[in-house]
Amino acid sequence: MKKGIHPKYEEITATCSCGSVIQVRSTAGHALNLDVCGQCHPFYTGKQRDVATGGRVDRFKKRFNVPGVSK
Numbered sequence: 436m437k438k439g440i441h442p443k444y445e446e447i448t449a450t451c452s453c454g455s456v457i458q459v460r461s462t463a464g465h466a467l468n469l470d471v472c473g474q475c476h477p478f479y480t481g482k483q484r485d486v487a488t489g490g491r492v493d494r495f496k497k498r499f500n501v502p503g504v505s506k
Contacts, residue, residue, distance in 0.1 A: 451475060 442462040449457045449467040453475035461467070473479050 443464065444460055444462055445464065446458055447461050447463060447466055449459050449469055449472075451457070451469040451472040451474070453472065455472055455474045457469075457472065459467075477483055
């Protein structure tokens with residue numbers, strides 16, 4: 436590789452919201468904050484999280500009694 440044209444590739448710390456700390460190498464140059472990692476992601480843990488069910492469309496249908504929606 437040519438000298439002086441590539442970004443520094445250094446070791447940084449990635450911290451997950453679950454508390455796990457991972458040492459990775461990156462060109463970012465600063466610590467990263469992760470939302471999910473392999474230790475807390477539902478796919479890897481087998482646990483499901485409750486996601487906000489229903490939205491604006493469901494609320495509209497309930498409000499105006501649109502057929503096909505249970506109350």
